[in-house]
Amino acid sequence: MKALVIGSGGREHAIVWKLSKSRHIDKIYCCPGNAGISEIAECIDIDPLDFDKLKDFVRYEWVEITIVGPEQPLALGIVDCFQRDGLKILGPNSMASRLESSKSFAKDFMKRHKIPTANYSVFNSFTLAEEYIRLKGAPIVIKADGLAGGKGVFVASTIDEAIFALKIIFKDNVFGEAGNQVVIEECLQGEEASFMVFTDGHTIIPMASSQDHKRVFDKDEGPNTGGMGAYSPAPVVTEQLKDLIMDRIISKTIAGLRSEGIIYKGILYAGLMIKDNNPYVLEFNCRLGDPETQAILSRLESDLFEIAIAINDERLKDLDVLWTDKPSVCIVVASEGYPGSYQNGKRIEGLDKVKQLKDTFVFHAGTACRDNEIVTNGGRVLGITSLGKDILDAQRKAYEAVQYIKFEGMHYRKDIAERAIKRL
Numbered sequence: 001m002k003a004l005v006i007g008s009g010g011r012e013h014a015i016v017w018k019l020s021k022s023r024h025i026d027k028i029y030c031c032p033g034n035a036g037i038s039e040i041a042e043c044i045d046i047d048p049l050d051f052d053k054l055k056d057f058v059r060y061e062w063v064e065i066t067i068v069g070p071e072q073p074l075a076l077g078i079v080d081c082f083q084r085d086g087l088k089i090l091g092p093n094s095m096a097s098r099l100e101s102s103k104s105f106a107k108d109f110m111k112r113h114k115i116p117t118a119n120y121s122v123f124n125s126f127t128l129a130e131e132y133i134r135l136k137g138a139p140i141v142i143k144a145d146g147l148a149g150g151k152g153v154f155v156a157s158t159i160d161e162a163i164f165a166l167k168i169i170f171k172d173n174v175f176g177e178a179g180n181q182v183v184i185e186e187c188l189q190g191e192e193a194s195f196m197v198f199t200d201g202h203t204i205i206p207m208a209s210s211q212d213h214k215r216v217f218d219k220d221e222g223p224n225t226g227g228m229g230a231y232s233p234a235p236v237v238t239e240q241l242k243d244l245i246m247d248r249i250i251s252k253t254i255a256g257l258r259s260e261g262i263i264y265k266g267i268l269y270a271g272l273m274i275k276d277n278n279p280y281v282l283e284f285n286c287r288l289g290d291p292e293t294q295a296i297l298s299r300l301e302s303d304l305f306e307i308a309i310a311i312n313d314e315r316l317k318d319l320d321v322l323w324t325d326k327p328s329v330c331i332v333v334a335s336e337g338y339p340g341s342y343q344n345g346k347r348i349e350g351l352d353k354v355k356q357l358k359d360t361f362v363f364h365a366g367t368a369c370r371d372n373e374i375v376t377n378g379g380r381v382l383g384i385t386s387l388g389k390d391i392l393d394a395q396r397k398a399y400e401a402v403q404y405i406k407f408e409g410m411h412y413r414k415d416i417a418e419r420a421i422k423r424l
């Protein structure tokens, strides 16, 4: 059978790679894909937001299911559009995707359903927002309401920083319509974890836990990025905490949506702050995380294609999802300047050597093929991911593999998974 994956990052490379292991799959398409993906899938040249063209393609090629990586097509209703024509697709519809595409919707929803999250207020005027910040003081968190490609959140440690963030959002209009409103919320302290589940709107199956590294520099310094590395499992998520997260957050969210007439099908991602062993929601995403997916899918033993079909058909209760006990570590290698501006087109060396390493996978993110060479084509370029007999072993293998990779200006964090190792 055939599958189509929408997206072009490391997450999508991991999805395509995992699908390629399925006994049911004999052809994968990816729209638009990247250089690494093109080695195992056929990359197609269709605008990923042109849903009608995608539907024509899927019908013409007899694609069994489409799997959506990024949030934008979900928010714009790709799932609604495919479902209207009875085409199988993995992801929530646009109403359900509001959990990610509108932070004020998500916060109001959590309040209605008593799901633990930081206290907040919503503003659509600079003046009222500024008054509120002066009243509450710092630290404080300012978030553009809509989709901002992971750049719309400002954790301000002073009032001046918070007001500067407001200016960026309201006056400079950097996020366009996504910045018409802001959510201002209490700053939570604790340890972060990412918790993702598969759900068909009724049955919920938790994935292995994981932890992202959002800041660009070691010791969590510097600006936020899309994610500089991840590991799985996250030891902060103990079995007891996992039960709490499922009871207080995930089940309540899926049931709460259902009570409001919304069936959530696909992947639900809760970005959590764990404070005194209690989980609080920082954000919801309606898709797999990047780079958490690279760490998690390398540990998935079950067939991803079967999971996707079971979610689509609302038969998830019939499925067992299995994971290897081996932990994984993913190190993101980025372009010089990232998360600020960067240049593309730098030749990448060493990929073939890393391919020969056992239990190590190179997931491409921002790469392209030019004149038979692989070159950089994005801020986050590669996600080098290793499995190990324990987390220390996985970390060692991943960093050894990174040593083979060379491109001008490359940088990566040297402390991915340190926090998990300190807990050993």
Ligand code: AMP
Binding pocket: 118, 141, 143, 150, 153, 155, 185, 186, 187, 188, 189, 192, 214, 224, 271, 282, 283
């Ligand atoms: P988000 O995109 O909402 O997950 O925010 C990005 C990052 O900002 C999170 O991973 C946290 O590091 C930080 N953050 C978001 N909300 C809060 C909060 N209420 N308190 C402290 N840090 C936060």
Ligand code: GLY
Binding pocket: 150, 212, 226, 227, 285, 288, 289, 290, 291, 292
């Ligand atoms: N790694 C965070 C995200 O995918 O949003």
